[in-house]
Amino acid sequence: MKKYLPSIVCGFGAGVLQIVPFVKSFSCCFIMPIAAFLALILDQKANHTIGRILTKKAVYIGLMTGIFAAIFGSAFEIFITFITRQNDIIAAFPDLQRMLDTFPITEDIKREVLYLFQNVRNEILATGFSWIYTLSILVNNFIINLIFGAIGGLVGSQIINSRIDNSQNNF
Numbered sequence: 001m002k003k004y005l006p007s008i009v010c011g012f013g014a015g016v017l018q019i020v021p022f023v024k025s026f027s028c029c030f031i032m033p034i035a036a037f038l039a040l041i042l043d044q045k046a047n048h049t050i051g052r053i054l055t056k057k058a059v060y061i062g063l064m065t066g067i068f069a070a071i072f073g074s075a076f077e078i079f080i081t082f083i084t085r086q087n088d089i090i091a092a093f094p095d096l097q098r099m100l101d102t103f104p105i106t107e108d109i110k111r112e113v114l115y116l117f118q119n120v121r122n123e124i125l126a127t128g129f130s131w132i133y134t135l136s137i138l139v140n141n142f143i144i145n146l147i148f149g150a151i152g153g154l155v156g157s158q159i160i161n162s163r164i165d166n167s168q169n170n171f
Contacts, residue, residue, distance in 0.1 A: 006042035007061055010035040011068025018073035018141070019080060027073075028144045033152025035069060036062035040156045052164055053157040062153020066145035074141045082128040089133065093121050 014035035018027040039061050040053060081087045089096075096117055100110050116132070123130035 002046055004064060006039040006046060007064035008068050009042060010039040011065045011070075012072050013038075014065065014069035014145070015072025015074075015076060018069065019076045028148050032066060032069060032145055032148035033155060036065045036149045036152030037156030037159070039065045040153060040160060044160070050164070052161045055154065055157060058153040058157030059150050060153070062149040062151070062156070063146055064149075065153070066147070066149025067142070069149065070138075070141040070145040073145070074138050077137055077141075078129075078134055081124060081133070085125055085128045087124060087133070089117065090121055090124060093117065 014027065014031050017023050017031050023031070040058060043061055044050065044053070077087070097114065100114060103110065120130045120133050124133060
């Protein structure tokens with residue numbers, strides 16, 4: 001359990017921040033890498049290690065942080081949508097309709113896409129839940145969080161390792 005605790009803690013924090021309205025825009029490219037970096041620091045503190053971090057371990061911790069962030073973020077997003085019966089699709093639906101009109105695609109495709117989003121919107125407004133929305137949130141969060149978690153782990157390990165190298169060279 002001690003092995004996963006830093007990833008769980010930082011993944012939970014990133015998952016919570018993924019549902020905050022303004023902050024969610026930065027979740028993939030800013031929050032996820034920082035969460036993976038913080039998980040590396042917490043792992044060092046929990047295991048009382050001060051040495052260099054191996055690339056394999058950094059990627060592993062970043063991926064685990066991404067998995068936990070995806071689980072928590074998806075669960076919170078789906079739960080809040082279920083309770084409030086509101087989300088970004090409902091809010092942006094009129095803009096989506098206008099945007100579809102500007103795309104250079106056939107009318108049949110426009111109609112099908114609009115029909116799909118309209119069904120998702122109607123299901124959420126009626127019951128607070130849509131299978132298509134749930135699946136899209138899960139797939140999106142898992143792919144994006146895993147990628148940026150691994151990147152954050154790699155970059156974080158390089159930062160930590162360079163600090164260790166600099167402190168050893170100064171003595």
